[in-house]
Every structure is written in structure tokens, then in C-alpha cells.
Amino acid sequence: MSRIASVLLPMPLPEAFDYAEPEGMDLAVGDHVAVPLGPRAVRGVVTALREGAGGNRPLKPVLERVGDPPMPEMTLRFVEWAARYSVDPPGQPLAMALRGLRAPKPKPIKLLAATGTAPARMTPARDKVLAAAADGPLPGPELAARAGVGAGVVKGLLDEGCLELRLEMPVTRFDAPDTARPGPTLNASQTAAARVLAGMAREGGFQAALLDGVTGSGKTEVYLEAVAAALDADPAAQVLVMLPEIALTQAVIARFEDRFGALPAEWHSAVPPPRRRQVWEGVATGRARIVVGARSALFLPFPNLRLIVVDEEHDGSFKQEEGFIYQARDLAVARASLEKCAVVLASATPSLESLWNAEQGRYRWLRLAARHGASELPDVTLIDMRETPPEPGRWLSPPLIEAMKETYGRSEQTLLFLNRRGYAPLVLCRACGERMKAPDSDSWLVEHRYTGRLVCHLTGFSMPKPDRCPHCGAQDSLVSIGPGVERVEEEVRFLFPEARVAVFSSDTVYDAEGARSLVKAMTDGEIDVLVATQAAAKGHDFPLLTLVGVVDADLGLRGGDLRAGERTFQLLAQASGRAGRRERPGRAMLQTYAPEHAVMQALAAQDRDAFIAAEMAGRELAGLPPFGRLAAIICSGPDPVALEAYVRALAAAAPNAEGVDIYGPADAPLAMVRGRRRKRFLVRADRSVDLQGFLAAWRARARPPGSVRVAIDVDPYSFL
Numbered sequence: 064m065s066r067i068a069s070v071l072l073p074m075p076l077p078e079a080f081d082y083a084e085p086e087g088m089d090l091a092v093g094d095h096v097a098v099p100l101g102p103r104a105v106r107g108v109v110t111a112l113r114e115g116a117g118g119n120r121p122l123k124p125v126l127e128r129v130g131d132p133p134m135p136e137m138t139l140r141f142v143e144w145a146a147r148y149s150v151d152p153p154g155q156p157l158a159m160a161l162r163g164l165r166a167p168k169p170k171p172i173k174l175l176a177a178t179g180t181a182p183a184r185m186t187p188a189r190d191k192v193l194a195a196a197a198d199g200p201l202p203g204p205e206l207a208a209r210a211g212v213g214a215g216v217v218k219g220l221l222d223e224g225c226l227e228l229r230l231e232m233p234v235t236r237f238d239a240p241d242t243a244r245p246g247p248t249l250n251a252s253q254t255a256a257a258r259v260l261a262g263m264a265r266e267g268g269f270q271a272a273l274l275d276g277v278t279g280s281g282k283t284e285v286y287l288e289a290v291a292a293a294l295d296a297d298p299a300a301q302v303l304v305m306l307p308e309i310a311l312t313q314a315v316i317a318r319f320e321d322r323f324g325a326l327p328a329e330w331h332s333a334v335p336p337p338r339r340r341q342v343w344e345g346v347a348t349g350r351a352r353i354v355v356g357a358r359s360a361l362f363l364p365f366p367n368l369r370l371i372v373v374d375e376e377h378d379g380s381f382k383q384e385e386g387f388i389y390q391a392r393d394l395a396v397a398r399a400s401l402e403k404c405a406v407v408l409a410s411a412t413p414s415l416e417s418l419w420n421a422e423q424g425r426y427r428w429l430r431l432a433a434r435h436g437a438s439e440l441p442d443v444t445l446i447d448m449r450e451t452p453p454e455p456g457r458w459l460s461p462p463l464i465e466a467m468k469e470t471y472g473r474s475e476q477t478l479l480f481l482n483r484r485g486y487a488p489l490v491l492c493r494a495c496g497e498r499m500k501a502p503d504s505d506s507w508l509v510e511h512r513y514t515g516r517l518v519c520h521l522t523g524f525s526m527p528k529p530d531r532c533p534h535c536g537a538q539d540s541l542v543s544i545g546p547g548v549e550r551v552e553e554e555v556r557f558l559f560p561e562a563r564v565a566v567f568s569s570d571t572v573y574d575a576e577g578a579r580s581l582v583k584a585m586t587d588g589e590i591d592v593l594v595a596t597q598a599a600a601k602g603h604d605f606p607l608l609t610l611v612g613v614v615d616a617d618l619g620l621r622g623g624d625l626r627a628g629e630r631t632f633q634l635l636a637q638a639s640g641r642a643g644r645r646e647r648p649g650r651a652m653l654q655t656y657a658p659e660h661a662v663m664q665a666l667a668a669q670d671r672d673a674f675i676a677a678e679m680a681g682r683e684l685a686g687l688p689p690f691g692r693l694a695a696i697i698c699s700g701p702d703p704v705a706l707e708a709y710v711r712a713l714a715a716a717a718p719n720a721e722g723v724d725i726y727g728p729a730d731a732p733l734a735m736v737r738g739r740r741r742k743r744f745l746v747r748a749d750r751s752v753d754l755q756g757f758l759a760a761w762r763a764r765a766r767p768p769g770s771v772r773v774a775i776d777v778d779p780y781s782f783l
């Protein structure tokens with residue numbers, strides 16, 4: 064009896080295709096294969112095998128099996144689950160899961176080895192080379208260096224056949240973690256939390272926990288104990304620790320190395336492609352036991368996953384907004400449930416969704432209420448900008464400047480936080496009022512003084528700042544409105560000419576090395592005032608930092624989306640949590656025009672629970688997440704007429720369903736991006752509704768024309 068193989072291809076196709084298994088190929092689920100698709104041969108993964116001959120038409124045969132390590136079956140089931148959840152074809156998450164395999168293989172290294180043949184004429188230099196080569200093959204330059212001779216001597220021996228060239232693949236080393244190394248002595252509440260998490264990791268089976276502790280309370284130390292327990296429970300066990308990309312610093316990696324005497328495998332955008340391939344293979348073969356990575360690490364092929372940790376679980380960057388749209392924190396819980404393993408979500412400011420799950424008893428709720436050791440949470444004060452405004456054209460108010468003076472006088476550090484890159488967020492013409500916009504998008508151009516350019520932060524478009532208004536032609540009429548970090552830096556230099564000032568944003572720090580040296584300068588006290596975007600709002604621990612000033616605390620509230628209040632609270636709580644991490648007490652000052660706002664009041668009182676309660680009540684009233692479900696459908700296209708016709712047809716095709724509200728179509732707030740117009744529907748549904756099923760059925764009823772793209776965003780975070 065012959066068999067049929069279902070093969071999933073990493074492309075946007077609705078389902079796996081069937082092929083005939085050739086005699087003797089003996090395929091298994093998870094095998095990588097080459098199959099014919101039209102005139103081409105393409106690679107895919109076997110997702111199922113069944114007996115049968117394939118009906119009337121003979122099936123095309125699988126061409127060959129490819130020798131990569133197979134995809135574990137649970138990784139495939141997870142890929143299918145993720146596709147259903149995101150209302151996307153399964154080939155899209157499969158492509159993500161195979162990304163590491165598409166990276167180029169590492170190049171072989173050239174080594175020279177002794178052949179045992181003695182040279183016709185021995186010299187002292189040649190003798191030294193052969194002695195050095197006796198220890199094992201070495202790259203040519205290193206061999207010459209060890210022997211203390213020139214390259215010519217080595218080449219001579221190679222030409223004579225006394226040395227030979229060997230090509231070796233670089234060794235894929237994954238250090239074995241040593242869980243017996245002692246961690247720090249945990250305090251009582253840390254011990255209690257660590258015991259619960261370690262128990263979960265040891266027992267196996269799906270269990271979820273929320274590790275909810277203020278910044279500096281030792282959450283990392285606690286979950287490292289759970290990692291140790293998971294690795295101890297089974298010699299093949301693997302652990303995945305996910306972090307927001309910008310928190311993946313050397314400091315975090317170093318803590319794993321300290322604790323386990325081994326570097327974890329890293330998976331994020333800065334890992335070079337050949338290394339990614341090694342990590343993919345190391346994970347698939349079980350050799351990489353600890354992976355520390357960004358959101359896409361969730362799609363790695365773990366055969367034996369025992370624990371997933373999502374650190375900074377509230378962070379918006381776990382949501383991928385382009386291509387395959389997914390929320391990695393939610394999918395991490397789904398993957399843990401499929402893998403029947405433990406999952407820990409950690410944060411000082413957990414998301415409302417996770418708090419709700421903890422309240423409902425779905426997650427175990429572990430709280431660490433105090434900072435470890437002597438350090439205390441900073442005092443938070445609100446500066447009412449209506450009462451003590453900055454001088455015209457400036458952004459720092461007198462009380463904040465006064466506090467900066469005191470701090471500087473004590474040789475302590477200030478962090479000024481403003482989540483806005485560049486010099487000014489808006490440039491307008493004083494003569495005609497024109498606001499400078501990108502030519503093909505609906506967003507303002509941001510002025511950058513370091514580069515002298517106007518930049519669109521949405522698409523990356525940029526142009527030199529013109530001398531004349533492009534609209535009315537007036538000379539020197541363009542003025543910069545509002546502050547960015549560069550402008551605040553200018554003001555600090557003016558106020559404190561002697562102080563050492565630095566800016567931390569993605570424009571001044573663009574790689575890991577730059578971040579490392581700036582963090583070191585700050586830690587070593589070589590900077591007095593650091594002006595920073597959210598790149599520095601979390602994760603770092605600066606002993607001399609005692610004052611955090613938030614330049615525009617109202618910034619995040621103006622967007623007006625579902626999570627605006629929550630996000631502002633989280634960001635500001637994290638930013639003010641940077642102050643006074645050691646023995647010196649810290650304070651945080653928030654400049655606001657709305658001190659009466661619930662977010663500001665909760666921050667000043669450091670009363671998270673009151674803020675959460677108010678926010679939850681508002682969401683419940685509106686039936687919004689976590690009390691209801693939400694999705695956005697964004698339709699876009701270059702031709703406004705075709706787009707309008709399609710969104711009307713889509714609106715008319717909406718299925719009737721209880722408990723579902725549809726809003727739109729309306730212009731998306733960003734009505735044009737890269738020359739494509741955008742229309743949006745928002746869909747709200749009761750929790751009892753199968754929202755994904757509804758969306759899939761709806762979309763199937765109205766096929767878009769070729770020029771229109773339809774993107775479904777389940778549980779949207781960006782409302783643009």
C-alpha cells in the first residue's frame with residue numbers, strides 16, 4: 064500500500080498539498096522534502112502521512128528528502144495553531160519557523176596540519192613551525208604567529224608537502240549549562256516564588272504563572288531558579304527565555320553566563336545569519352538547551368521544551384505588526400499548552416490581560432512587593448506645567464531644573480526621558496502654515512539636527528531640510544515645533560555648560576557595541592545627564608542615577624487608542640523605576656499638563672492597583688479586551704476607486720452574528736502610507752464568539768482585486 068504525504072510549503076497557500084511517497088523513501092512527519100509545484104521544485108515540510116492512492120488523478124511524487132534536522136511534530140502543530148489564531152495561511156508562520164534554515168551555512172575555516180613528512184632542509188624557523196603544528200591544525204597566520212616566523216616559512220613547508228590544507232566547518236559549540244553553580248541567596252519572598260516556579264518546571268504539564276514584582280525585586284534571579292529546575296529535571300530539557308529586542312543586552316546574557324557558567328544561544332536581529340543557522344540546528348537537535356531571544360525565537364524547532372519565560376511581558380514589542388501579525392506573549396502561552404510545559408510571564412507592570420488571567424485563577428500569581436536589599440522605590444512628584452511653565456521656547460520647568468542642580472551638585476546623575484527621537488517632531492512654515500509631510504505618507508516629517516535632515520519615522524523617507532518652504536517658497540520660514548531628545552540635550556547644555564551630557568536613542572546608539580559603551584560610561588559615572596528615549600527606560604541599573612525627569616508625561620496619552628493609558632503607565636513606571644536602584648534614594652518628576660488624569664494620580668501615589676482597577680472597569684463597560692475580543696481589518700491599495708469599491712463589497716458581505724459589532728469602513732488614522740490608501744474596519748466581539756472563525760468566513764465571502772491588500776490584525780496594539 065502506498066502512502067500520501069501532506070506537505071506544507073512556506074508560502075501563503077491556504078493549506079498543505081498532497082504528494083505520493085515514492086517506494087522506499089520512508090518519510091516521517093517533520094521531514095524536509097523537495098516537491099514539484101508547477102514547473103518548479105520547492106521545499107516544504109511533511110505535516111501528515113496517510114495510507115491511500117490519491118483518488119482519480121495520480122498524485123505527483125515527493126522528489127527527495129532533504130537532510131536537515133526534522134521539525135518536531137509539536138512545532139508543526141504550533142505553526143498550524145498560530146495560523147488559525149492570526150487568520151493567516153499556515154505557510155506564513157512556517158516560513159518564520161524555517162527562517163534559520165534559509166540562512167547561509169557558515170563558511171569552512173582553512174587550517175594547516177602537519178603531514179609527518181620532514182622537510183628536505185630543516186632550519187630553526189621551520190622546526191618552530193612544525194613544533195607549533197604538532198599541537199593540532201591551526202589557521203596559517205596563527206601558526207606563523209605562534210612559531211614567531213614570517214608567512215613565507217609556513218608557505219614553504221606547505222609547498223613541500225610537510226603541511227597540508229584542511230577545510231573544517233566551524234564547531235557549533237553550545238556550552239552545557241551547569242545548574243549546580245550557586246545562585247545568590249534569595250530573600251524570603253524570592254524563595255517562595257522560586258519554589259513555586261521550580262515546582263512547575265519540574266512537574267511538567269501545562270502551567271502558567273505571572274511573576275509580578277516591582278523593578279529591582281529580583282524577578283530575574285527568581286526565574287533563573289526555574290530555568291535551573293527545568294534543566295535539572297531532564298537531561299534533554301530545553302528552555303526558552305524571551306525578551307523585548309531592546310532589552311536583549313549583554314548585561315542580560317552575562318547574567319545567564321554567571322548563573323550557569325555557559326553562554327545561552329542567542330536569537331535576535333543582531334545575530335549574524337550563519338550563526339542563526341547554527342542556532343536553528345542546535346535547537347532542532349537538542350544541543351542548544353537555553354535560548355535567549357526576541358519574539359521570533361518562539362518559532363524555533365524545540366524537540367523538548369520544558370519552560371518558556373516571557374520577561375517584560377507587558378512590552379508592546381512582543382506584538383509583530385507586519386507580515387505575519389502575532390502577539391508573541393499570547394502565542395507563548397499557546398505553545399506552552401501544546402508542548403505541555405510551564406510558562407512564566409514576568410513584569411513590574413503586567414499587562415491588563417495577564418493581570419486578568421491571574422485574577423481569574425488561570426495563572427498562578429506570584430508577587431514580589433519590595434526591592435531587594437536596601438534600595439527603595441523612588442519618590443514620584445507631578446510638576447503641573449500650567450503652574451510652573453518652562454520659559455518660552457524651552458521644555459524644562461523650573462522645579463525640574465532646580466532638582467537637576469541639586470543632583471549635579473551631589474555628583475549624582477539625571478536621566479531625562481522623552482520618547483521622541485530627533486530635534487523636533489514637526490516643522491511648519493511660518494508664512495503659509497504648511498506642515499512638512501512625507502510625499503507618499505500621511506505622517507509629519509521629524510527634524511534631525513545631527514544630520515540636518517527631515518525624516519519620516521514611519522517609512523524611513525528623508526530629505527535635507529530646505530531653505531525655502533516647498534509650498535509657498537518663502538525664504539527661511541520653516542520653524543521647528545516641539546521637542547525631541549536632541550532639542551532637550553541642547554537646552555541641558557545651555558543650562559549646565561559644564562555638565563557631561565549624552566543622548567541615548569536609536570539615532571545615537573545603533574548597535575550593541577554603542578549601547579554597551581554608553582551604558583558603561585553611565586555606570587562609571589562619566590555622564591552627568593543622559594537624555595533618552597525608551598531605549599534606556601528599562602533593564603539598566605545605574606548606581607549613581609538618582610533623578611529621573613519625564614519631559615512630557617502626557618505624550619503617550621494623546622494617541623487615544625485602547626491601551627494609551629496602560630502603556631503610559633507602564634512606560635513611566637519603568638522609567639521612574641530607573642532612579643535610586645542602589646543605596647542612594649531616588650526621585651522621579653513628571654512634567655504634565657493633566658495632573659488630575661487617573662494615570663498621573665496613580666503614578667504619583669505609586670498605586671498601581673487603583674490604576675488597574677479603574678482601567679479594568681472602563682474596559683469591562685466597553686466590552687474591550689480582556690473582557691471582549693477585538694480585531695482590525697486594514698484594506699490598502701494605490702487606487703482609491705478600487706479600494707472604495709472593495710471595502711463596500713466587504714462591508715456588505717459581513718456575516719450576521721450574535722455578539723459581534725463592526726465599525727467602519729473608515730479612513731485609517733494614517734490614511735496613506737507609501738502611496739497606498741488605507742481603510743479600516745474594527746470588529747468587537749464577546750468573549751464567547753469564535754472571532755477567528757468569523758473573520759475567516761467573512762474574508763472568504765469577498766475576494767479582493769489584485770491591487771488591494773487585506774491584513775487582519777487580531778488583538779490590535781497599533782490603531783494607526
Ligand code: ADP
Binds near residue numbers: 279282
Ligand atoms: P528585576 O528583574 O525584578 O528587575 P533583578 O533580578 O534584576 O530584578 O534584581 C535587581 C538587582 O538586585 C540585580 O543586580 C540583582 O543581581 C540583585 N539581586 C536581586 N536579588 C538578589 C539576592 N537575593 N541576592 C543578591 N542580589 C540580588
